[in-house]
Amino acid sequence: MNPFEERAKKQERINASMKDIKYLIAVGSGKGGVGKSTVSANLALSLAKEGYRVGLADADVYGPSLPTLFNIENPEVMATEKDGQELMIPIEKYGIKLMSVGFMVDNNAPLMWRGPMASNALTQMLSETLWGELDFLILDMPPGTGDIQLTLVQTFRPSGCLFVCTPQQLAVADVRRAINMFDNENIKVPVLGLVENMSYFTPKDMPEKKYYIFGKDGGKNLARELNTDFLGEIPISEEVSSGNDNGNPVAMIFDSPEAKAFMQLADNIIEKTKNI
Numbered sequence: 001m002n003p004f005e006e007r008a009k010k011q012e013r014i015n016a017s018m019k020d021i022k023y024l025i026a027v028g029s030g031k032g033g034v035g036k037s038t039v040s041a042n043l044a045l046s047l048a049k050e051g052y053r054v055g056l057a058d059a060d061v062y063g064p065s066l067p068t069l070f071n072i073e074n075p076e077v078m079a080t081e082k083d084g085q086e087l088m089i090p091i092e093k094y095g096i097k098l099m100s101v102g103f104m105v106d107n108n109a110p111l112m113w114r115g116p117m118a119s120n121a122l123t124q125m126l127s128e129t130l131w132g133e134l135d136f137l138i139l140d141m142p143p144g145t146g147d148i149q150l151t152l153v154q155t156f157r158p159s160g161c162l163f164v165c166t167p168q169q170l171a172v173a174d175v176r177r178a179i180n181m182f183d184n185e186n187i188k189v190p191v192l193g194l195v196e197n198m199s200y201f202t203p204k205d206m207p208e209k210k211y212y213i214f215g216k217d218g219g220k221n222l223a224r225e226l227n228t229d230f231l232g233e234i235p236i237s238e239e240v241s242s243g244n245d246n247g248n249p250v251a252m253i254f255d256s257p258e259a260k261a262f263m264q265l266a267d268n269i270i271e272k273t274k275n276i
């Protein structure tokens with residue numbers, strides 16, 4: 001087999017591994033630390049609460065946070081064979097299927113996830129997981145727009161993508177670059193829109209109040225400037241960060257205002273995917 005045939009064969013295998021996934025939704029950001037993983041996890045959980053079959057893949061090689069968010073450190077990832085291929089069985093928690101770079105990395109082998117082998121390792125992680133039939137696979141991308149991100153997008157061609165920003169980090173250029181990576185002539189992944197995280201603060205004793213401590217409508221204006229839709233505002237809150245730290249994402253606290261904000265985001269995504 002020549003290298004072109006080999007490449008085509010590999011892509012065929014990857015496509016086959018994704019064929020039972022209705023929507024692969026990539027979550028990106030211009031920069032790290034904006035809450036991309038927080039949004040990915042809570043969006044996945046909110047979709048599952050609506051009855052969808054959901055998976056969450058943490059491909060953030062620079063800071064895999066899924067093990068902490070779900071309190072699954074160093075799990076034993078089991079393998080099984082399907083059609084002559086060995087596949088990893090995702091870990092299940094709160095009704096969703098989870099796979100993370102962080103499950104693979106032990107202290108001796110973090111380097112392969114950073115260097116030139118990272119794209120290959122990520123591709124393998126995603127395509128050699130037994131996801132089964134899913135309505136949504138949420139893909140928590142590495143932040144920014146390097147080679148790894150581009151390879152992921154080209155190889156897996158997500159059904160749609162969304163971007164996370166914060167009012168403090170409204171660098172148009174960063175987000176525009178991230179959007180362009182998905183929405184260019186060759187790839188054409190539909191851009192579902194922009195989510196603003198840490199938008200406002202609501203004191204517990206004044207649940208009707210919203211304090212826009214970092215300024216109001218920054219995300220909305222940025223979305224307008226980038227010619228994309230605005231998908232919602234997520235409050236900054238202790239509940240979100242302590243939920244993250246304790247392996248109990250806030251979407252699981254069903255009646256909390258934060259869970260409602262994520263549910264609203266999930267509803268917007270469901271609506272958007274109808275037009276893909």
Ligand code: ADP
Pocket residue numbers: 029031032033034035036037038039063065143197198234235236237238240241242244245
């Ligand atoms: P990224 O994936 O963009 O690097 P993370 O989701 O890991 O960002 O979030 C970065 C930090 O900010 C984490 O400590 C997380 O708990 C915290 N955080 C994210 N969103 C919120 C929020 N809405 N309210 C409070 N803390 C948040």
